[in-house]
Amino acid sequence: MDWLYITMPIAGVPIFWPGLIILGAGVGIIGGFFGMGGAWMVTPGLNILGFPMAFAIGTDIAHMAGKSLISTMRHGKFGNVDYKLGLIMLIGTVVGFEVGAQMVMWLERIGSVEKVVRWLYVFLLLFIAWMVFYDVAKRKRKEQEALRAGKQVDKLATGIEWHKTLHKIHIPPMMHFKAAGIYCSMWLPVIVSFLTGWLAGILGIGGGLIRMPALIYLVGCPTHVAVGTDLFEVMISGLYGAATYTYKGRTELLAALIMLVGASVGAQIGTVATKYIKGYGIRIAFGWAVIGCMISVVLKLIPSYVPSIKSTCDTLATVVVLGVVSVLSLYITVRMVQGARKEIASKKQKLVAERGV
Amino acid sequence: MKRLWSMIIGFLGVTMFIFPSIVQAAGGGKVANVVIVADPRKVHGVLAWWANLYNESHLYFTLLTIIIVPLIGVAFGFLADFIMSAMGIDLKSRELAEH
Secondary structure: OHHHEEEOOOOOOEEEHHHHHHHHHHHHHHHHHHOOOOHHHHHHHHHHOOOOHHHHHHHHHHHHHHHHHHHHHHHHHOOOOOHHHHHHHHHHHHHHHHHHHHHHHHHHHHOOOHHHHHHHHHHHHHHHHHHHHHHHHHHHHHHHHHHHOOOOOOOOOOOOOHHHHHOOOOOOOEEEEOOOOEEEEOHHHHHHHHHHHHHHHHHOOOOHHHHHHHHHHHHOOOHHHHHHHHHHHHHHHHHHHHHHHHHOOOOOHHHHHHHHHHHHHHHHHHHHHHHHOOHHHHHHHHHHHHHHHHHHHHHHHHHHOOHHHHHHHHHHHHHHHHHHHHHHHHHHHHHHHHHHHHHHHHHHHHHHHHHHO | OHHHHHHHHHHHHHHHHHOHHHHHHHOOOOOOOOOOOOOHHHOOHHHHHHHHHHHHOHHHHHHHHHHHHHHHHHHHHHHHHHHHHHHOOOOOOOOOOOO
């Protein structure tokens, strides 16, 4: 079975390459579907495969750059990317991230902040999960009330409507974001992206997990556009990140390319699946991904209070993350296949009907 | 409008180079200053060439990475496109179902 292992040219260690393809495909599906880089999912996977951790971040970013490029192109064709909004948000993200990173360094000088940062991350994830499921419940309530009144709820109606209040702030320059269908002050996306970037900087994470719901609930993007626009941001930061990490010698190019083979196909599956799953379906699945991420962070926090169970908690955290990746990617793939089957069948039916006429 | 766009793009470019920690936004974490040397004796062919290139110049290795990663991604993306189109899936449009 030696052929299933390939020696990494830089790290010099043999790696089970089908594992890299499967990991890439899983993360590609989830990334293309939710609009995030998914670094929190890749690292435990690479760890299990025995990948040297010195190269983990660089390799992850390099494969993510290629993967998000594909997803952005596909989402762009579906009209899911608001490039203007993405570029404007990038300004806030860059500045916010830097402020957050500098703040952590300042806090570290005062004392250890690692535990505080992790708890902050847990509360943030808890808040996002609550927001998603509260929104879903509120929308359901609206549907039921409309049904009782003998009406139908508006297709574009949402549960949480914070963005409507924020759109009332008319500080010039006002801007129209065509793909997102939003008319608001330019400062709204700038400030929202600054805040999400600032949080990402403090937490030391990519930020897709925060930016995607912020685009929906604060900026007011439709779910599909939030996914596409977020991926556009991930693509730009990913390409820059790939260059700088590689220049520092921290990218195992061969592993990144093998992962990319799976990720580029997976990203297409995830992106096409957004065609068949309604906006609220994406939101619910996203809520579960956030819960999975939160559990893994809590499991990493427990050993700081009970050091004796560190190895058990680490194993459990890895199992949770990989379990979330497997279940979600399987769910998305199945829904994509079901949707594609339906589409092909209806096309065939149309063709038969036309011939019959 | 053109002026606004050139200002935005110019600002982004400059900011990214002034504040390199933005790359963390792509994945997080800091890189420790450790010199890593690849051992090309363990591998052959293209892989040995990669290992040598890595040892000789990180700049050329970076250039190779930022060229090859999008290329491979786009190639496999198109392959997936081709297969899905051949299956009869419409990859150019989707109905906007709801928010």
